[in-house]
Amino acid sequence: MDFRSLQLFNHLATSLHFGITAEAMYVSPSTLSRVIQRLEDELGCTLFKRDNRKVALTHSGHKLLSFSKQALKDWQQLKVDLKEDNDALQGELSVFCSVTASQSHLPAMLRQFRQQHPGVDIRLITGDPALAIEKVKGKQCDLSIAIYTPDMPTDLHFTALDNVPLVLIAPREWRLTQLSQLDWTKHQVIMPETGPTRRTAYHWFAEHGIRPNVYAYVGGNEAIVSMVALECGVGFVPKVVLDHSSMANAVTQIPVEDIEPYSLGLCCLQDKQNEPLINAFMQLNVQARG
Template sequence: MDFRSLKLFVHLSKTLHFGQTALAMHVTASTLSRVIQRLEEECQCALFVRNNRSVKLTYEGKKLLAFGEQTLQQWQELQADLSTTKQVLRGEIKMYCSVTASQSHLPALLSQFRQFHPHVDIRLTTGDPASSIERVLSEQCDIAIAIHTDDYPGELAFSPIDYIPLVLITPREFNVATIETIDWQTQQVILPEQGPTRTIVQAWFRHQSISPSIYASVGGNEAIVSMVALGCGIGFVPKVVLDHSQLGSKVTQIQVADLPGFQLGLSCLKAKRHHPLIKAMLQLALN
């Protein structure tokens, strides 16, 4: 049993999906299967129950998961401690953010981080921003670019890096320039399936006594821009998403004065915020 095998096992234990883990960990599905088979042979027990539809941890698998997480955490901390004594940080830090954040905020952050800590390995995963908090809580990542909400979990630390306003977008062909000209009784609205944008927009509708006609609920703010650009309806998106969209020229941006935005920042478990690698990343946000 080696650290690489443990990392693959722990990741698979979180996703319970061989394809997702193979893709995220940069191995083939057959290699991942062989690693798990070898671990089961070493442990002399089944670690997963597998069929054509699902993958589940066995009781023994859950015991190995607890051991693996503790072992990998201690190994990472030891690497960081040994590096600190040499004034050089080494090790691996797992990050998660949306596709937009990887273009808008992450480059500057990582550029500075790499200047100060060139020997730290960054493992980046992108996806739906609404999943950022859950990724940190489930320890699928060490740190994430996330949105601070009213129900932000108390066990998480948050270091703000930017304020993100929300804007209303309409298809360019609609020739709608102000919010006052919108007929909410007939205009169809596209909302995100989940996340802070949906919560803020729904609260705004209630405050305005508007009962919108919902055309679709979609995953991700980028999809809203695409659907609005195609003329499917109107929608609300974070301005930073629109600024980095190739379809920005196909929509009209309308400022909504009484629509609040949100704080974007780095999120991590409070229990891990003093880990040298995470502390170094958070320090950049504070600066």
Template sequence: MDIRAIKIFNHLAHSLHFGRSSRACNLTPSALTRTIQRIEEELGTPLFRRGNRSVTLTPAGEIFKQYAEETEQRWQTLQRELADDETLRGEISLYCSVTAATSILPRILGAFRQAHPSVQIKLQTGDAAEALDKLKNREAEVTIAALPEQLPPSVVFVELAQTPLVFIEPADSIKSMPGGESGIDWRRIPVILAERGLSRVRIDRWFKEKEIQPNIYAEVAGNEALLAMVSLGLGVGVVPQLVLEKSPLKDRVRVFVVEPDLTPFTIGACTLEKYLTHPVIGAFWATVLQEQSSES
């Protein structure tokens, strides 16, 4: 088996999801399946149990996983040792929202590229609520995300920015929402919520603490989708202020005041602690820390 097959196995062994691994490895599902089957044929034993809705490692798969991870690490070490100079080479995979890609990452990427021009950067954007899952499933090595209320012990986090969570309504509403404890009839006003993520946790808690049963019109994935629906007059919603400020739809919605304020977001870079020993990821993390200290 070759090193690419090893890398493909490693990704699937962590994601335990053929669809996610095929997309991350730029393979069709059938090509991914064939790769795993070839490894299993070489070893003479199944490595995965495939159910209708789940994938798990067999005992042999757990043993091979340790071997495969060590092999990939040794391969990376060999590539560095065979290089004819001390230039840092390799690649790093990043994941963040579109807003983070345009507002937070540019200064970090600029400094990193200047210091390490031979490193290939792979950047994927999407729903910020998926950032930690991307890290866990090895679909990204560094993510930009809001600090969760409970940070997994294996994840390290560096704060880069803070932003309030704000309620928004369509800008062309005839009358702005009244504020105060009892000024809004939430039974009548349609509310658009994020399907998941920290903003959903905090708005659900806010409604619960005020003993409000909201009139939920829709649940959407991503702040951009939520902003679009509010701008069309379909309801009100909650987004991070940073997202609102960077959105092309910012003039089509407006903020209204609620009491008490929602707990703001702390946004930062996340990676797994074990990744910091990798030279490329370690160098990127050093850049993150440098940029953080220069901003503070």
């Protein structure tokens, strides 16, 4: 017997309808039936009378209902008391970031946060960094590790964590080590489909009067490293992506001194930045950076 089983039993004892309880408690009817059967087996008695038309509590069922109501009430009160005693944050915080950021920046952040707030569960979502702002705007996560852009929506709050330089990479087999060795009419370029790397790279090309010969547009910076390693072309990627790539040994970094780095940071909705869990995560990392 556990508290979840008692919660399901309590609801069914009130609704007297397996379908209604299953839907309200987010379980399947078959799961609910198994829980009730397990309770009956453990207690050695029948809790519900069931036929094709109705469900009714037995005398034993009424006794268990009285017990379970008090037990669940005591359990909820105990959780409240413990929370007040510990004065600790509780709940779940969802964070979105790229696979690279989950390896480069997130571990230290989470380690410190978990030490100070062990009662908070972290739900990590990874994906294309170009989606970081969209995920926050769509309320699919509480926070994201995102890249600051000049056109960032005004309803978002951004706290900088790090400056990330972009580097130009070429296949190692091409033996290119200097920017002057590149022939932009001959050497093709791998570009990201969306995101700040694409915008910054195109800005650099425009400033230098270069019309890039684009071989392919790909999703994610990690894919650029892979395609460059396969000798499909050259491309700009964040240095942190290259540093954590298993394909780093298959490419060569070509020095480019005048390409703008971008600011990596934590992003959330403006109207949620003062919520306890989000604010705690934000403030912790601001203090660590300072």
